[in-house]
Amino acid sequence: MKIKQLSVFLENKPGSLSAPCRLLAKAGINIQTCSLADTREFGILRLVVEDTDKAKRLLQRNGFAVKVTEVIALEVADQPGGLAAILDALEGTGINVEYAYSLTGRTKSGHALLLFRFSDPNAALQVLKERNINTVGSEELTKRLKG
Amino acid sequence: MNMSKNREIPPLHPASTMDFLPPAQLRDVQFTRLKIMVQRAYDRVSLFRERMNERKLKPADLRSMDDIVKLPFTVKTDLRDTYPFGLCASPMSEIVRFHASSGTTGKPIVVAYTQEDLDDWTRAVLRSLAACGVHNGDIVQIAYGYGLFTGGLGLHYGAEALGASVIPISGGNTDRQIMLMKDFGVTVICCTPSYFLHLIDRAGEMGINMKELPLRIGVFGAEPWTEDMRERIEAGSDIKAYDIYGLSEIVGPGVAMECVHQAGPHIFEDLFFPEIIDPKTLEPLPDGEEGELVLTTLCKRAMPMIRYRTRDITSLEPTRCVCGRTLRRIRRIGRRSDDMLIIRGVNLFPSQIEAALLKVEGTLPHYQIIVDRQRDLDTLEVQVEVTADAFSDTVSAMEQMQKRLVHSIEGITGLRPAVKLVAPRTLQRSEGKAKRVIDKRIM
Numbered sequence: 001m002k003i004k005q006l007s008v009f010l011e012n013k014p015g016s017l018s019a020p021c022r023l024l025a026k027a028g029i030n031i032q033t034c035s036l037a038d039t040r041e042f043g044i045l046r047l048v049v050e051d052t053d054k055a056k057r058l059l060q061r062n063g064f065a066v067k068v069t070e071v072i073a074l075e076v077a078d079q080p081g082g083l084a085a086i087l088d089a090l091e092g093t094g095i096n097v098e099y100a101y102s103l104t105g106r107t108k109s110g111h112a113l114l115l116f117r118f119s120d121p122n123a124a125l126q127v128l129k130e131r132n133i134n135t136v137g138s139e140e141l142t143k144r145l146k147g
Numbered sequence: 148m149n150m151s152k153n154r155e156i157p158p159l160h161p162a163s164t165m166d167f168l169p170p171a172q173l174r175d176v177q178f179t180r181l182k183i184m185v186q187r188a189y190d191r192v193s194l195f196r197e198r199m200n201e202r203k204l205k206p207a208d209l210r211s212m213d214d215i216v217k218l219p220f221t222v223k224t225d226l227r228d229t230y231p232f233g234l235c236a237s238p239m240s241e242i243v244r245f246h247a248s249s250g251t252t253g254k255p256i257v258v259a260y261t262q263e264d265l266d267d268w269t270r271a272v273l274r275s276l277a278a279c280g281v282h283n284g285d286i287v288q289i290a291y292g293y294g295l296f297t298g299g300l301g302l303h304y305g306a307e308a309l310g311a312s313v314i315p316i317s318g319g320n321t322d323r324q325i326m327l328m329k330d331f332g333v334t335v336i337c338c339t340p341s342y343f344l345h346l347i348d349r350a351g352e353m354g355i356n357m358k359e360l361p362l363r364i365g366v367f368g369a370e371p372w373t374e375d376m377r378e379r380i381e382a383g384s385d386i387k388a389y390d391i392y393g394l395s396e397i398v399g400p401g402v403a404m405e406c407v408h409q410a411g412p413h414i415f416e417d418l419f420f421p422e423i424i425d426p427k428t429l430e431p432l433p434d435g436e437e438g439e440l441v442l443t444t445l446c447k448r449a450m451p452m453i454r455y456r457t458r459d460i461t462s463l464e465p466t467r468c469v470c471g472r473t474l475r476r477i478r479r480i481g482r483r484s485d486d487m488l489i490i491r492g493v494n495l496f497p498s499q500i501e502a503a504l505l506k507v508e509g510t511l512p513h514y515q516i517i518v519d520r521q522r523d524l525d526t527l528e529v530q531v532e533v534t535a536d537a538f539s540d541t542v543s544a545m546e547q548m549q550k551r552l553v554h555s556i557e558g559i560t561g562l563r564p565a566v567k568l569v570a571p572r573t574l575q576r577s578e579g580k581a582k583r584v585i586d587k588r589i590m
């Protein structure tokens with residue numbers, strides 16, 4: 001199961017992070033998770049929201065450069081070796097992890113939720129399925145974050 | 148409403164017959180008009196008379212069109228020095244309109260028109276629009292600024308005279324522009340090319356595909372632009388983009404205009420006589436050679452301009468256009484002799500930066516050049532607006548794009564810039580005209 005993620009271009013200057021967040025909050029769009037990748041000069045804000053299309057339109061209408069990409073949410077055992085199992089599965093497949101970040105909080109089962117941006121999401125899904133590594137879909141993600 | 152694009156080329160407008168005068172006849176018209184205009188300027192404009200006297204020249208010394216090279220040049224500072232009415236050749240009772248350029252510093256440059264001047268200008272714009280296939284069935288949206296700037300009103304009266312349906316929306320208010328474009332079924336847009344790229348962008352964000360609108364012609368001018376930009380515009384909107392040339396000192400838009408063959412603007416030579424000179428030696432150059440464009444108004448009464456140095460660098464095409472017009476064409480103007488920057492001793496034109504940016508996939512030419520001096524060393528920074536197309540969600544892809552931009556600029560200019568990516572629509576724009584250069588150096 002793939003999850004839609006919004007990326008927003010930000011300039012590295014005071015206030016630039018709060019502007020898109022405030023915009024979404026005003027429109028009642030709930031941010032499920034976010035992460036900021038920044039360099040000295042610019043930043044990329046990555047968001048998972050409940051209504052991706054609505055959020056995208058809203059941000060674009062307000063002049064932001066926005067991109068939708070597909071990420072995969074994986075439940076990783078919060079213990080040594082949890083992440084290694086995933087990376088092992090991808091070894092030699094030519095699929096790269098462009099970046100990954102963890103979702104806030106922890107699920108009841110004591111697992112951590114990680115979001116992965118793979119170079120080829122479809123191929124990655126196939127590999128993960130073969131290795132019986134479970135992915136978490138949007139609905140389930142919403143449920144878990146609320147629960 | 149029919150939303151498809153009409154590609155038919157209308158029959159020639161009667162006013163366009165002047166575009167096809169046999170060369171010998173055109174020369175006669177030009178010379179007859181030149182003599183009358185020079186006599187009038189000599190009688191009524193003291194600055195011109197003094198300069199003629201310094202050269203021991205009388206209007207009667209003009210024996211043929213070739214003698215135009217004997218006349219003194221007029222430059223921009225002449226207009227400043229005689230602000231506001233010093234170059235007027237008509238009494239206020241005959242002057243019916245003023246326009247003024249937006250000078251960056253101090254007093255503006257003022258131009259005046261009699262009713263006949265306005266009629267000539269209207270006809271030049273009418274012929275411009277007709278040349279690129281606009282006709283009385285078109286709905287024309289004029290997004291140039293109205294007011295002291297000649298862009299809006301110039302296109303306005305020409306389009307009306309052609310019988311087109313005019314929307315005088317003026318500049319700015321982008322969402323409204325797009326709404327009317329769609330709702331009215333606009334077929335022709337007149338604005339700066341950079342503003343139109345912005346309109347394409349914005350329409351996309353609003354969920355409107357410019358390619359599906361009836362819009363078929365763009366009349367673009369008031370700033371230098373490149374062939375790459377034309378390709379971008381046409382690919383992004385499925386219209387034909389035409390270059391209109393003009394400057395308020397001469398009349399405004401409509402000094403020259405491209406025909407449907409898009410082979411460089413034809414100068415309306417029966418009204419505006421072109422010469423190309425070497426900007427250093429001031430010697431005339433033959434057709435085909437690149438130099439500064441010099442224009443003489445052959446009919447203007449309120450404010451005749453004699454051998455006005457435009458600072459625009461171009462050449463006169465030596466060959467006849469396939470459309471059959473006898474009017475000579477200027478090559479697309481990409482640069483001006485006075486917008487050249489000297490950075491660490493290297494000559495740089497903003498158009499070079501634009502060309503370099505357009506070579507990198509996905510970027511749009513919304514940029515600003517910032518020149519500064521730190522510890523006696525010139526610094527060059529190019530700020531580029533990130534667009535949805537160019538934007539990637541990975542830092543490495545963005546940094547690679549930044550590097551490609553640096554390499555592309557260095558390859559074309561020989562200068563290594565700092566490239567800064569900025570958010571969409573953060574760079575200053577005035578009158579829909581992008582402010583391209585900020586030079587912070589104190590010389």
Ligand SMILES: [Zn+2]
Nearest residue numbers: 406408468470
């Ligand atoms: Zn032609």
